[in-house]
Amino acid sequence: MDAELYPYRSLRAGDIRFAYYRMGSGGPPIILLHGWPQTSHAWRRVAGLLSSAYDVVVPDLPGFGYTSKPDAGFDKKTIARRLREFAHGLGLSRVALAGHDLGGHVAYAYAAQWPEEVNNLIFIESSLPSFGQEEAMDVSKGGSWHFGFNMAGDISEELVRGREKLFVDHFMRREKVGLFDANSVSDADIEFYARALQRPGALRSSFSYYRTLPIDRSDNSVWGQTPLPMPVLAIGADWGYGAASEQTVRRVARDVQGAVIERCGHYPAEERPDELARLIADFLAKTPSAQHPAPQR
């Protein structure tokens, strides 16, 4: 494993010990948020590409990887609050945020609660509760089984325990929305994610991100009444959610650009890192930080 490429650091913020890596010697800060069931490892290819122009910060979200696994507080409102404490701990009071999958939920919760602290938002292969995710969860209309499974309770942990690699491999290489090129992520990478899920409390924490979706739904429905003021880039993948990410974001923001990466599944940071990094860099270059008007609170 090329973990040497990004030596982890630790930062205590509130009651959470955050594990993260940081690249780049200057430039505006961008925080990259991974999705489920992954870790900051998902950004290993993109982080380096952005580091020449940006201060790239890549944390493991609370409950994932080497970051603390708290007993509670997995609703995205709370996760975003903890992430903001982490950013402030690094001295970053205004940031660009990029979130993939559930990381997109967290990025939205951050941007919606503290819009004056988020210069730009990049929303990748994700959909938001209250604003489109319900369709992905509706099994009678082709939605995925894993929402109900992940939310079911202790039995989910019990069935996956010891079978984490099978589980991660299933999701990353599943027929529907999985990798376009099944080998673009190596077995060693799958193993890396699986081992992260094997740590005590990891499955509980990862499923807790789903079990709090009903709370997120009601938080989002309130926040969504005020459109996000900052520029937002929504990125989909043609073998993943396609245009759904942009459709979701258009319901909660007014300054939205969309892009769809071709021949790519649900994991563009790993499957199309060059294209994703270029989309992010072009977006940030066109929408420099601090140019959007201060929001009314």
Added chain:
Amino acid sequence: MNSELNGFRHKSLRVGDVKIHAVVGGDGPPLVLLHGWPQTWWEWRRIMPVLAEHHTVVALDLRGAGHSDCPQSGYDKASLAEDAHGAMAVLGFSRYAVCGHDIGAMVALALAFTHRESVTRVAVLDAPMPGWSQWEANFADPMVWHFAFHMKRDLPERLIYGREFDYVSTFFADRTFNHGALPVEEVEIYARSMAQPGNTRGGLEWYRAFPVDHANALDWKRSPLTIPVLALGGDHRWGPKIVAMLEEFAGDVSGGSIRDCGHWMAEERPAETADALLKFFAQ
């Protein structure tokens, strides 16, 4: 399972190209019992002796469960109904009453529609029916998260393997009101049955056939049943909804809820369940 029940005989019936396990006993008009998931004929053990005082009782293991075969296909409810009809024919019964629980209730309804000339009365115990107007909306109910999980191909078998007891015991407990009725040793019997080669897959196939079942049932309900239908559920599960549900399929529906009862009616409230069934089938 091959557990013995006094006064009943185990039979292996050749029905088409599958073997169907039947447990048969009693005297009187024939009554076939169709179990649900994750169970076998054994779910009826507490009420079979009472029913057998008035009926020739035939408790089957469905294709995919217990000691019946687990072939690669044929798990839609019409096919499972054909197995039951074939088993009754092998036993020499051309007209019979039907009682099904859970998945078995879906099979019972399918049997009533596909063999109208043979089925005299049908009792439907605690289950949602494919073809019901709320069938698709029901998938959003957190209590049926397992529908989608079971419908997923291959992966559930891998996740359940070796953990049949953990899965089955959680499944029972989450849907039980009278926990005294299902002690660990009883749950263990079902878990061990599921652990037999092919049985985990067999039971999951019943769910994978739901799209076919729903399409079939929508077709069937255009000509509602005219035979009497008993729709009965636990008051803590399907009881409050089940009569209105079945009225979409039949003109003569009675029933309602059994008190202080979850999903496992013949085990949680055997006396009340047997009483309701005997009254219905005696009419």
